[in-house]
Amino acid sequence: MAQQSGAALLMESLVRQEVEFVFGYPGGAVLPIYDELFGDERIRHILVRHEAGAAHAAEGYARATGKPGVVLVTSGPGATNAVTGIADAFLDSIPMVVITGQVPTGLIGTDAFQEADTVGITRHCTKHNYLIKDPADLVATVEEAFRIATTGRPGPVVIDIPKDVQIAVPSKSRANPNAGAHRYAPQMVAPADQIAEAVDMIANAQKPVFYTGGGVINSGPRASQLLRQFQDLTSAPTTSTLMGLGAFPNTHPDWLGMLGMHGTYEANLAMNQADVMVCIGARFDDRVTGRLDAFSPDSKKIHIDIDRSSINKTVPVDLGIVGDCATVLEQMIAAWGDRAGQDLGEWKARIAGWRARECLAYPERSKANPQAIMPQKAIERLYHLTKDRSPIISTEVGQHQMWAAQYFGFDAPNKWLTSGGLGTMGYGMPAAIGAQLGHPDALVIDIAGEASIQMNIQELGTASQYRLPIKVFILNNEYMGMVRQWQELTYESRYSNSYSDSLPDFVALAEAYGWKGIRIEDEGDLDAGILRMMEHDGPVIVDCCVAKDANCFPMIPSGAAHTEMLLYGDQVEGTMDDEAKALV
């Protein structure tokens, strides 16, 4: 048999990895690979409209299915356009393999046409990256790249392939094509003594709390099952970060809601007052901890994380356990045996007191536009009308994202796709496209803001082309609302450049792309509009015009402690000292 070219070897390797979709955009430096894709039925190429869209679509696919997302882009601008999505996947621990074309090896370093130092640019926003110099290395590299992307703490891996390497045949025969194949071996199982110590601490706690995060989702659906099982044994009140929503059911009586900057009063106070905190696959992000020296001051802390660098990074813990969430939870359940645990009645009564504060009860009417739909209301209705279909929700970034986290309920993992770490506006629509491809029959909704949606608006065309019936539900407040809210709190309402001027007519825009467009202006039309959106079996934009002045509470201002939460009804307009202003 004739020897295969680099491009052909790449295709075979992708097929071996059971890749269903490649999200990509062609260009000079990847033409040999595109030629291999031509007519190959085994892998479906999804042509996006911008490479950032490809990366976010791959992220959405990965988060919704648990499988790695695959991206293919050309050299230079193709690669640099994808960088935002790569950095996003890095911060949110999303498994992704990105194949970038590169100028031929002989031209590297000469400022050749469409040359960019992709390996250099992506070095610190990938879990690992490669420049392939010989087709002989391709098969082993792709194999290792997928293993690195998907095991341990997941993340993006870039494989940069010069054009001549795509065309050439392997030049050398490798004695061991899998050299170094086992150099990356994350620790999954925790030592038994640590498990025993953790179980003792939890069993003796009077005021325990489970603080769960994206690591539970990363660990696979079994981790969510085991979390529920372990919670059932211990009956510990449970909260989650933005990234972990869905791992624990929102309908459970011990569910506290999300914690952190826009978390619930009861979740944040339970964290503050707990005597034993069990962090399961979360990373003590600054949105979660608030002021560090006031964060859960009296608790003994246990941290379960597969990445040892997450442990003691910002918050020192009493017991750090390196391991995989599902595996460690299983070990803890076994070690728990038939213990009874403490009577948590008193603790739960205090929590019930905090719950009674009803921190998510928002003002019924906006001061500035009393007629307008309250955005929180819109999310509540969207949740109630769609929940029977167990929808997949993606978001953009801003107030609408936080309202979605607060008012939409999630009771299963992999249903919630959001950009948490990087906070990338423009993430939501491409992510919805990726999720819809992975789950063709699911109801997939991007909850968007009118500013964010414009950042990757070109992807309307991708959904049209592949007949993906995604829904984009825009909470249109005519402001970069999150920015406006911070300006109100910190800069005495000087709204510098946060007004969304010259907005397109979103209904007309939808129609221009062959989508359905629906505008909702009156609360009376809210339910009907949502139902019309759901009934249409193609893509829909809903332009839901909401109150322009609504703010998102509760809120822990930057640099404040959990006990200094701002709630609806608090007077918040003002300014802050420089120390607080310096925080993000």
Next chain:
Amino acid sequence: MKIQSAETERHVLAVTVDNEPGILAKITGLFTARGYNIDSLTVADISTDHAISRITIVTNGPPQVIDQIEAQLERLVPVHKVTDLTAAGPHVERELALIKVAGTGDKRVEALRVAEIYRANVVDTTTSSFVFELTGTPEKVNSFITLMRELGLVSVGRSGVVGMMRGSGGA
């Protein structure tokens, strides 16, 4: 408002890595990207097949930062092992320096006398200059250089520290 800073400690780390392209950039870039300090860094391959390199990094930072540096290094795929020699116990640290001194008369004689005391070797000489080779701890090298400043120091080249655990085991 003022920029804040914290008390720091000096640590010597021995890092074994796969000898692959970009690994040094990964490591130095990690330090700059995360705001860690590098006082010195040495690297050379140490296996017969050139597959493995050993890097010695001297860094400083508060204890939690040192712990993070080690954890972040371990996260890099090509990194096999990170040993904190300072934390691990008794270890040897050595540095090599080449020191050029120019002068004549008393100063030249004195430079040679001091070099003998420090057991520095003369590796090059002209009638008006010496190049000394000195191996020792960074403190020893520092103090030699300080003395040579008075005796016609022209230039200094230093290798940076390499370190190893004492005893039969360990890194």
